[in-house]
Amino acid sequence: MYLLLAAHADGTALQELTADGLPAPSNPQPRVVSAGDLAGVVRGLEKRRPRWIWHRTQDWYPSLLRAGVELERCYDLTLCGSILAHSEFTAHTGYARAAEKLTQDDELHQPPRALQPPPPPPEQGALFDAPARDQRPGQSLEELRAEYAAQQDALRQAGAVPATAPGTTGGSADAPDANRRQRLQLLLAAESAGAMIAAEMQHTGVPWREELHEQILADCLGPRPAPGQRPAKLEALTAELRQLLRSPALNPDSPQELMRALHRNGIEVKTTRQWELKESSHPAIEPLLAYKKLARLHAANGWVWLDAWVKNGRFQPEYVVGGVVSGRWASRGGGALQIPRQIRGAVHADPGHKLIVADASQLEPRVLVALAQDSKMAEAARDKDLYAGIAAQGFGGDRAKAKVALLGAIYGATTGESGRLMPQLARTYPRAVGFVEQAARDGEAGRTVTSRLGRSSPPPSDRWLRSQHSTTAEEQRRADSIARSRGRFTRNFVVQGSAADWAACWLAELRRRLRDLRSDGTAAAELVFFLHDEVMVHCPDGAVEDCMRAIEDSAAAAKELLFGRIPVEFPVSVAVVDSYDKAK
DNA sequence: TCTGATCGCGCG
DNA sequence: AAAGCGCGCGATCAGA
Known part of the structure; x- marks a missing residue:
């Protein structure tokens, strides 16, 4: 049973649909429920275990949860629409083509915000925010029903094409046994379930003991300072740094001031990052690193954070499903x-x-093994510790080396130890390494790549497209750099996306x-x-x-x-x- | 004085 | 020890 919810002028419109998104023949008329009755009506209908279809889970589910109504399953039109609009599995469908037209003005792929016309005013008052993605199903009952029907139609077609259309698809998602429609359907169900889980977790919150947090802060920073003041420990470290660096007014939070002070004392760093500071043995370095550590704690998770985010023993953050x-x-x-x-x-x-x-x-390496069907690496993955298994097979038992090499392959390392180990890894595991290399080449060439269940990477950025018609050698060098950057992204995308x-x-x-x-x-x-x-x-x-x-x-x-x-x-x-x- | 960009660092 | 991917956030900085 499929039940569609839509915001209506005088309440909530509710309609029973078929799986294809047509009005259910047995019960074709929408029903309008007042705001006050909604939770009770939904609770009653839930006994029939429907799939609730709505524009966005975030618009409906939090208030139902506050009313004590938990639901089993839903279909989030915005999240699913976004997947279907971009997936290579549905790229040949009218749904994706229509979405492509809509996204031609998408700010993600356009010049800086300042150059764009201002967004149109919202059509339906403040009831909904503008969708985060480019899919904008209308919000009347009929528009939402049509949108759902269109999505189901696109999903059906996902199984109806040859697996690979030349020039459009990376090799990443094309296992011979694959059933694309089933995989995409699974992804849509998991994504919608994720949206419900996100709302439920926000509703529940992480159990958080404020007095334990305060104790940690007191131990590290000293007693709670007046608003805007540095805690005692940070104040003491500041005084010490000012003396050691002979800079009586130094603000250690200012990278510029800090850089000048370090240089004045013969500490020749190019940045003020911890890892670079650690290279130096100057006596000011130790208190400086201590300051940075504690200042971060104070700024990011100090008393201000505790007041703002922890209420009644729960930390209740907002999760953004589909946010990456x-x-x-x-x-x-x-x-x-x-x-x-x-x-x-x-x-x-x-x-x-x-x-x-x-x-x-070690989720991502294991996902790579499964994606690439690398039987040699699968042997190593039978070990509880995959890196140890790999080390035994190809790195003389050196686990650290094996780990660095494998992560380098997934992230696209080119320099350093990780980059140097790549050939060795490729000799032992040609399939696994070949798989991510192919994803990288697809990305460099402007093609999209796709996760196991059918989530595809975005098309090339405007920057990438512009870099394609470079003429001078300098422009060509820039273009190569941009292409390699996109290659690292798509290389990682197939693994990170499939892990997701x-x-x-x-x-x-x-x-x-x-x-x-x-x-x-x-x-x-x-x-x-x-x-x-x-x-x-x-x-x-x-x-x-x-x-x-x-x-x-x-x-x-x-x-x-x-x-x-x-x-x-x-x-x-x-x-x-x-x-x-x-x-x- | 406000705003957007940058740096630096926390997590996987 | 750090580099290769993906994020959010706070303080500072640069420019209007």
Whole structure:
């Protein structure tokens, strides 16, 4: 059952659809529900386990959650539309072509903002913000229904073409056993589930003990200072630095002042980054590095942050699903995806509860093995420690070397040790290395590449396009540099994007299993955090075993959904802890 | 005095 | 020890 929701002048319009997006013959008339009745009506209809179709999950689901209504599944028209508009799997469809027309003015691929005409005023008042992406389905019930139907039509066609259209597609996504339509359908379901999970996690929040956080701050920085003042420890370090660098008014937060002071004292650095400062042995370096570390803690996660972001023992950041082109999530406010190790002790389970912190070990290299079907590297990936396996096969047991080489292949390293190790890696694993090399060449040539489930990289930037008609040698050199940069991006995209595909499936599978546990009445386990390849579940002590099994089963399910039955392991490491700093 | 760009650093 | 990818954010800086 498919139920479409649309904002209507006098409430919410609600219509039952067929799978194809036509009005359900048995019940073709829309129904209008007042704002006050919506949560109750939705709750009642949820018993029939519909898929809720809406413009954006963020517009509907948070308020339903506040009203105590949790839903099983949805279809997010904006997120799915964005995938379908760009995917190589649907590039031949009318849907993608229409989207391409719309995006010709897309600011992402256009000159600086200042040169563009101002955006048109919103059509429907302030009810919705402008969509983040270029797909702008209209917002009336009929427009949304038509949009859904068009998306389903495009999805159907994804399975109806030869796998490779010459000159348009990188080799990355073309396994012979692949069923593109199924994969894309899976991606759309996982993306929509992700949107629900993001809203639910924001609603729930990360359990955060303010007094533990304050204790960490006091230990590192001293007592809480007056607003705008430096904490005592930073003040003391500033005084020490001013003396050691003979600069009585130095502000160590100012890179320019700092650079001048360092140079005056014979410390010849080109930047003021920590790694470069560490090269020097001047007595001022140690307190300077200490200052930088503590100043960062104070500015990014100090008392001001605590006041702004932690309420009633929960940190409730906003997650932005689809915020990264590769399919990773982004976040807004509070730096949710950058919680520093220093303060993870403040993330603490409630009494009678545990935190289960699980992360996929060496996810990206394993994804590369599966994508490239490199059987030699798959042998190494049977090891719990993939890098150790690779080291044994091709690097004389030197794990550090193996790791640097493999990450270099995924990121496109050209210089340094990592770059030098590439030939050695390529000899041992021609398939895996060849796979990322092909993705790089596709990117350099302006082609798009595609993740396992069908998320495609953006088309070349305006900068890249302009660089193509260079004439002088200097321009050509610039063009090569721009092309190589795009090559590194597409090289990484196929791996990072497919890892994001895997993680989305892992998360969606885990959510389903945790819901099952909850409906059994055995466990009130909650997903509270997600970070690219890591999840955190907050659950009662008695539910720990069930949750751990759910996490591991979900990982296995995700592997099979993406790649079928292949001899590559995707192990997860699971830690049961009271506080986040005890994990890993 | 405001705004956008840049630097530097946190996370994967 | 750092380089190759992807992000968000705060302080400073440059320019209007």
